[in-house]
Amino acid sequence: MTKVKPKKPRIRILLGDAVSLGPGKIELIDAIEKTGSISSAAKSMNMSYRRAWNLVDSINHDFTDQIVVTSSGGKGGGGAVVTDMGLKIIERYRQIETKALKGVMQDLEEFGHYLSLKSSKSE
Amino acid sequence: MTKVKPKKPRIRILLGDAVSLGPGKIELIDAIEKTGSISSAAKSMNMSYRRAWNLVDSINHDFTDQIVVTSSGGKGGGGAVVTDMGLKIIERYRQIETKALKGVMQDLEEFGHYLSLKSSKSE
Numbered sequence: 386m387t388k389v390k391p392k393k394p395r396i397r398i399l400l401g402d403a404v405s406l407g408p409g410k411i412e413l414i415d416a417i418e419k420t421g422s423i424s425s426a427a428k429s430m431n432m433s434y435r436r437a438w439n440l441v442d443s444i445n446h447d448f449t450d451q452i453v454v455t456s457s458g459g460k461g462g463g464g465a466v467v468t469d470m471g472l473k474i475i476e477r478y479r480q481i482e483t484k485a486l487k488g489v490m491q492d493l494e495e496f497g498h499y500l501s502l503k504s505s506k507s508e
Numbered sequence: 509m510t511k512v513k514p515k516k517p518r519i520r521i522l523l524g525d526a527v528s529l530g531p532g533k534i535e536l537i538d539a540i541e542k543t544g545s546i547s548s549a550a551k552s553m554n555m556s557y558r559r560a561w562n563l564v565d566s567i568n569h570d571f572t573d574q575i576v577v578t579s580s581g582g583k584g585g586g587g588a589v590v591t592d593m594g595l596k597i598i599e600r601y602r603q604i605e606t607k608a609l610k611g612v613m614q615d616l617e618e619f620g621h622y623l624s625l626k627s628s629k630s631e
Contacts, residue, residue: 396608397520398616399530404623407522449624474622481615485519485608492604493521499597500527501572
């Protein structure tokens with residue numbers, strides 16, 4: 386993640402105990418769609434390949450259908466394709482996030498006043 | 509976290525790059541308020557003391573005022589008190605979450621249909 390501020394609030398959706406879906410995973414799927422490989426997507430997000438691969442693995446387990454299909458080997462080390470289900474997930478997530486945030490933007494801005502500027506952790 | 513299903517969707521709020529506030533931290537603050545110590549709160553949530561302590565440390569850094577004040581030593585190993593700001597944060601977070609979820613419950617339910625049951629990870 387590059388540091389750009391001020392940033393708008395985002396939402397991570399927690400579904401049951403099992404699935405957590407937020408901007409990180411969604412942006413990764415989007416970046417894979419755009420770049421055609423996990424390694425290029427990871428690079429574009431300043432993320433390690435290992436972390437990106439783990440997230441993709443987690444995403445593929447989270448849904449009934451595969452979200453990212455990888456092909457290994459060949460020159461360039463193989464590519465990755467986002468499935469139709471993957472594209473659908475991105476779209477639906479963004480709709481839900483926008484809708485959920487819409488009603489609470491004012492509250493979140495007020496909430497932001499309690500926040501310390503000394504914090505620099507990303508978890 | 510104990511496994512109870514079906515569970516309602518939850519939301520984690522991501523504010524800037526720095527702060528992520530979700531049910532885990534909020535429930536921990538609440539449990540500290542109820543039990544009077546980090547160790548008892550951790551135990552009640554099936555969380556390790558170390559993890560609870562790290563979360564409390566992170567929470568205290570996230571906000572302008574302290575959220576949890578600890579006292580060390582004494583019999584029982586010291587206690588922890590949630591400040592007025594801490595209580596306010598819990599209340600505000602819950603209001604925001606309820607409000608944000610309200611408008612997207614139907615969407616989240618539909619989204620849930622895409623989810624795989626094989627997933628058992630909690631991150």
